[in-house]
Amino acid sequence: MPHHKPLLQFTPQGIYCAQADVHLDPWKPVKRALITHGHSDHARWGHEHYLTHHRNAPIIRHRLGDIQVQEVAWGDPILINGVKFSFHPAGHIIGSSQIRVEYRGEIWVFTGDYKREDDGLATPYEPIRCHTLITECTFGLPAFKWIPQREVFEEIHQWWRENKDSGKTSVLFGYTLGKTQRLLKHLDQSIGKIYTHGAVENMNEVLRHYVDLPETTRITKDTLKSELIGSLVLAPPSTHGSAWIRKMVPFVTASASGWMAFRGARRRRAIDRGFVMSDHCDWPSLLDCIRETGATKVICTHGYTDIFSRYLRELGYDARTESTQYEGEQGELDPKIASESDVNDDTEFPQTA
Ligand SMILES: [Zn+2]
Numbered sequence: 001m002p003h004h005k006p007l008l009q010f011t012p013q014g015i016y017c018a019q020a021d022v023h024l025d026p027w028k029p030v031k032r033a034l035i036t037h038g039h040s041d042h043a044r045w046g047h048e049h050y051l052t053h054h055r056n057a058p059i060i061r062h063r064l065g066d067i068q069v070q071e072v073a074w075g076d077p078i079l080i081n082g083v084k085f086s087f088h089p090a091g092h093i094i095g096s097s098q099i100r101v102e103y104r105g106e107i108w109v110f111t112g113d114y115k116r117e118d119d120g121l122a123t124p125y126e127p128i129r130c131h132t133l134i135t136e137c138t139f140g141l142p143a144f145k146w147i148p149q150r151e152v153f154e155e156i157h158q159w160w161r162e163n164k165d166s167g168k169t170s171v172l173f174g175y176t177l178g179k180t181q182r183l184l185k186h187l188d189q190s191i192g193k194i195y196t197h198g199a200v201e202n203m204n205e206v207l208r209h210y211v212d213l214p215e216t217t218r219i220t221k222d223t224l225k226s227e228l229i230g231s232l233v234l235a236p237p238s239t240h241g242s243a244w245i246r247k248m249v250p251f252v253t254a255s256a257s258g259w260m261a262f263r264g265a266r267r268r269r270a271i272d273r274g275f276v277m278s279d280h281c282d283w284p285s286l287l288d289c290i291r292e293t294g295a296t297k298v299i300c301t302h303g304y305t306d307i308f309s310r311y312l313r314e315l316g317y318d319a320r321t322e323s324t325q326y327e328g329e330q331g332e333l334d335p336k337i338a339s340e341s342d343v344n345d346d347t348e349f350p351q352t353a
Pocket residue numbers: 037039042092113328329
C-alpha cells in the first residue's frame with residue numbers, strides 16, 4: 001500500500017501528517033498540534049488546538065496561558081481521518097510522551113525527548129514497535145554514558161554536606177521543568193533545608209497537584225541571608241551570575257546536566273562543580289531503545305544528528321537527519337558549552353566491524 005507521501009513529513013511548520021492534517025511538536029503556529037512534552041522548544045505558543053497527555057496539560061497551560069487543550073491518557077487511540085494516534089511514556093520529564101502514528105498498517109513513532117532510567121517522577125519509557133522511528137539524539141556521541149542516578153545523588157549529598165560544614169550555601173542549577181523536580185525528589189532532606197527560586201517554585205506548585213514532592217521554601221525578599229547558610233538552593237541556570245544569587249554569599253555553585261560530562265562546559269561557565277545527570281538518553285541507551293523498537297528506518301531530529309545517523313547507517317539502519325527547531329533544554333544546551341573542542345577532547349568513536 002504505497003503512499004504518495006510519507007506518513008510524517010518535515011515541513012517549515014514542523015512534523016506534519018498530511019492524511020490527518022495535524023502537526024507533532026510544531027515550531028510555527030498551526031491549527032492542530034500534538035505535543036510530546038512541556039519544554040519550550042516542543043510546546044510552543046500560538047496553536048489553535050493542543051492535544052497532549054493529561055499530565056502535560058497543566059504544565060503547558062501554566063507556560064502558555066489560555067490555550068485550548070484536549071487531554072489523553074497513555075495508549076488511548078485517537079482517530080483522525082483514518083490515522084490512529086496514541087501517546088506512550090517517554091520517561092523524559094513528567095507527562096512526556098512519544099507519539100505513535102498508524103495508518104493502513106504502517107507505524108511511525110516520534111520519540112520527542114526521552115530517557116531510559118526511571119527517575120521516580122516521569123512514567124518510565126516504553127519501547128514502541130514501529131517501522132519508522134523519529135528520534136532525538138541530544139547526547140548521540142559515544143562520550144556520553146551516564147552513571148546510575150543513585151550514584152550521582154551520593155556525589156551531590158557529599159558536596160552539600162561539605163559545603164554545609166564550611167558554612168556555605170549550596171546553589172544547584174537545573175532546568176525549571178523536569179530537572180529541578182527530579183533533584184528535589186531524591187535530595188536527602190536530613191542534610192538540610194531546601195530553598196527554591198520563584199520560577200522553580202511556581203512550576204513545583206503546578207506539579208504538586210499530581211506528584212509527591214518534598215517540602216521546599218520559596219526564596220523571597222524577606223528570606224534572611226543567615227537562614228540560607230548550609231541549605232541547598234534549587235535555581236534555574238539563568239540565575240548564575242545574577243544579582244539574585246548574591247544573597248546566598250558565601251555560596252558554591254553546581255550544575256546537574258548531561259553537558260557536565262564535558263569538563264570544558266563547567267569551566268567555561270565558571271561553575272564550581274558539575275554533576276552529570278541528564279533527562280535524555282546516553283549513547284548506549286539510544287542504541288538499545290532504537291533496536292527494541294524494531295524500526296528499520298530512523299530519522300534523527302536534534303542533537304549530534306549527523307554523527308549519530310552516520311553510525312546508525314554503519315549498523316545497517318536506513319537512517320537520516322532532518323533539521324528541526326528543537327533546541328534541547330534552554331540554559332542546558334548552550335551552544336558555547338558543547339563546542340567542537342569539547343567534542344574532540346572527549347570523543348572516541350567506536351569502531352564498527
Ligand atoms: Zn525536553
